[in-house]
Amino acid sequence: MGEYVNVAEIFGENVFNDTVMQERLPKKVYQKLKDIIEEGGDLDLATADVIAHEMKEWAIEKGATHYTHWFQPLTGVTAEKHDAFITAPLPSGKVLMSFSGKELIKGEPDASSFPSGGLRATFEARGYTAWDCTSPAFVRQDAAGATLCIPTAFCSYTGEALDQKTPLLRSMEAIDKQSMRLLRLFGNTSSKKVTPSVGPEQEYFLVDAEKFLQRKDLIYSGRTLFGAMPPKGQEMDDHYFGTIRQRIASFMKDVNIELWKLGVSAKTQHNEVAPAQHELAPIYAEANVAVDHNHIVMQTLKRVACQHGMKCLLHEKPFAGVNGSGKHNNWSITTDDGINLLDPGKTPHENIQFLLVLSCIIQAVDRHAGLLRESAADPGNDHRLGANEAPPAIISIFLGEQLEDVVEQLVSTGVATSSIRGGKLTTGVKSLPDLNKDATDRNRTSPFAFTGNKFEFRMVGSRDSIAGPNIVLNTIVAEAFSDACDILEKAEDFDEAVHDLIKKNFSEHQRIIFNGNGYSDEWVAEAERRGLPNIRSMVEAIPELTKKESVKMFEKFGVFTKAELESREEVKYENYTKTINIEAKTMIDMASKQIIPAVVKYTKVLADSINAVKAAGVNEVTVQKKLLEETSALLKQTQKSLNALIEAEAKANAMEEGKRQAKFYHEKVVMAMEELRVPVDELEMIVDKEMWPMPSYGDLIFEV
Ligand code: ADP
Ligand code: MG
Known part of the structure; x- marks a missing residue:
């Protein structure tokens, strides 16, 4: 039955996390680092030296021989360059193990071969990686031995972002700043910081490695380019949530152990709709950590699959005629003292702050629907979006019965006086308890669905980085908050102004709300009548990046410069x-x-x-x-x-x-x-x- 696993004990054992830092770092150094993690700022070299030394000692105890800056260039996957800790041999012929503060905070990989979309002239190939201390370092154990991995941002000599992480961190700062403005308006003086939380649900396929190796299409492109349908497909729906087969179960067990050791809180696992398709979801984390963790999840799935004689396919559409894979990006915004801005409470119609936040998100998504669609575009996703399985290529928002009713009331009469309650679910079986029902049923066909206290963006491709969608989400919502604060901060009568603004936002952007079946042809026609964009492919989506409104917004909030956006556009066409x-x-x-x-x-x-x-x-x-x-x-x-x-x-x-x-x-x-x-x-x-x-x-x- 396999060995006993003490999850609580192994969880995070390979992570240089807060507990380790507190144990190992001198008090003053720990406090300095903690302040920077929480409030930002620069790390001086002397402090960095102390941290680097302790990090190295800790990593060596875990068997590490090398360290690497671990970064996320625009290739879609992560990159690393390993350096051994050894110094030049001493006269005695021995070596020392060393790792300096400078090596911790800055790296200089020869970056000329990473896509830059023309940002870096070939004569100026320098690129720098800079330690992102908000995402903890970890030791990864694999065939190469153990390696200390340091999450970093990657930028050019002139400071332009060459990666996914830099703009993500910038967008997190933007939404933090604008959310704080909004909270202060509602009299909140205690919260200090607002952070977007993200929980990605990762879908994937597993196939036998020997068979995989007999297919050049799988080897070179990650999907089958030929292939007739077998007599049985997924029509029996017998795979979804079905019993997990032993070979797969043993694979999942090893994946979980690896992930837990790396501090990734792998939580849910089940069989998905298609045969051989599965899903893994961790517990949500701060956006940048969630992005790092999702990369770790994808890499771990691949590595462990090989150890089990299988191959993990992360492609969005490995098999024609069989459901493809996506990644549901669950997103919410929370204060440092635990207030989720997307929590409606029991009576949302009375929760003015929530209604304002909701109306701003609706405004943001309607204003930048094309950009959000673009953030989920990759070559593989062209096979899913709009084809009857994934959400359609049209962005719309599902609010559910309760909230839609509140919006209805607000738009038609100017006031909302009630909220539909969930009530009891009676099973009709005496021995089963009655369950409290949610106020809203689920909708599986909406690309952007409100699910209780978070939004679930369901368009993202399984192989894609979730950085892009979260950069867009954070920034478009920051913009809507900022616009709202501009009005409300000047208002003479705050209550009246906020009421008017909520009503205005809902009225002007109600067209993006759709609670029906997103897979139906009627919706495509209806969306067109409403003037919603229907962007069918990656190539048609890419220009959204450099549209006037996009550039203006990204520049205003310091997330992307125009040059950075143009370079990304170029990289995407190339990709x-x-x-x-x-x-x-x-x-x-x-x-x-x-x-x-x-x-x-x-x-x-x-x-x-x-x-x-x-x-x-x-x-x-x-x-x-x-x-x-x-x-x-x-x-x-x-x-x-x-x-x-x-x-x-x-x-x-x-x-x-x-x-x-x-x-x-x-x-x-x-x-x-x-x-x-x-x-x-x-x-x-x-x-x-x-x-x-x-x-x-x-x-x-x-x-x-
Ligand atoms: P589903 O029923 O939607 O398939 P799962 O349990 O598979 O749900 O995944 C839901 C994901 O959403 C998990 O990663 C979970 O941690 C995450 N999640 C839950 N609450 C929040 C929240 N407030 N903000 C962001 N993510 C959340
Ligand atoms: Mg799920």
Whole structure:
């Protein structure tokens, strides 16, 4: 049954957390660091030296030989460069282990190969990593031994952000500042800081490693580019919340242990809708920690899967026709003394502060719906958003019956006098207790849903970093708070002004509220009538970044400069282009070197069989003949589509980098890829399974 795990004991054992710091650091040093973590400021070198020394001693006790600055460049994954703690050999031939304050707070990776979108001229390739002391350092144990990982921000010589973390921290400062203004208006004098909290639910697939390695598409692009549907898909709904199989259960156990040791509070795990699909959710944490932890979760899932002879697929759409994976980004804002600004209380209609906050969020999301949509755009998510499984590509807000009713009252009569109560849920079974019901049922189809005391942004892709969506959320809400405070701070009669503002916000932005079925065609038409944007693809979403309103807002709150936004736009086009290019080239490779040769062999088997049967004196060969004709026709179609894809890819590849090229890939290359897939998937249904050159969907998702 495996060894006994004492969770409370192992939790955080590999993290240089507050307890460790308090134990190890001299009191004064600890206090200084704590002040900086809470209030910001610069760390002097002498203090940094002491911290670095203690951190190193602690890490060495955990077996660490190396340290690395751990950062999040615009590649979507994390980056690290390891340095051993050793110094140059002494005359005695021995070495010392050293780690200085300077090495802790600043790193200088040769950064010329990270995407910068033109921010860094090639002659000025310097990039710096700077310690983010608000996210704790940790020791990671893996095949490389143990490594001290120091979460850092990454920026250029001139201070421009080259990563996801820097703007995230900036956006957290923005929302802190504007929320505090708002709280002060309501007479709150005790809270000192407001922080966004984030809890991401991570979906993923597991497949057998041996089978994975037989598929070049999975190896190179993380998703299947060919593949016919098996006789059984997810139609029985028997996988969702189903009993977890033993192989998977043992994998999950190891994942949890690893995560707990790293201070990640992995909490929920279950089977998801699609066969071989699962989910892991930690308990929410401060936004920047949650972003770091989500990267750790993704890396841990991958690493532990390998140890169990499996591969973890984080791609948004590994299998066509089977549900894809996303990441629900749960978001709320909380004061340092524990007040959640999104908590409506029992009678939301009387909770004026909550109503103002809510009306501001609604305003923010309506004003910047396109930007929020963009924050969830990545090449893989193009296969989900708007396709009948994930939320639609249209941003709307689900409030639920209770709040929608309050908004209704406010908009129509100017006052809200009641809140719908939840009541009791009676099961009709005497031995079961009656349960208190929530005031609102759930809605699974909304991209942005209020769920009790938080918003759940459901568009994010499973492989994507959650930094982007949270940067946008923090900033657009900071802007709405700031606008509200500008008005309210000047108001003569605060009560009247706040009442008018809430009503105005709700009235002007009510169009974004939608409580119905987001998957229906009627909603698409209705949203269009309401004037809501429906941005169907990544390529169409990217320009939202540099729209006038976006630039103005990001600059006002010091989150991005115009140059940084333009560079990100460029990086995104490049990322899209490269992704599709890899996929196209992989398809070309598989079709020409594996699929066509296999089908040719199969036609020979059929032809030989026809001849052999005839030679045996039997003239009835219609089945073989029909198969041969069908196969040959599809083979011809495959060859033709393959040539068309080769041509489209070559043309796209030769274009100048940028928006036009990305658009060409999106419109022409993707179409050519889809056209090649059609005859190949049909062939897979005909050709002898023994001769098909790779494992099928059935092999991959039902036989893990
Ligand atoms: P669901 O029923 O939505 O699938 P889960 O339990 O799978 O719920 O995940 C919900 C996530 O939301 C968890 O990560 C949880 O910690 C997080 N969460 C709960 N409350 C808050 C909050 N106030 N702010 C941010 N995240 C929260
Ligand atoms: Mg969940």
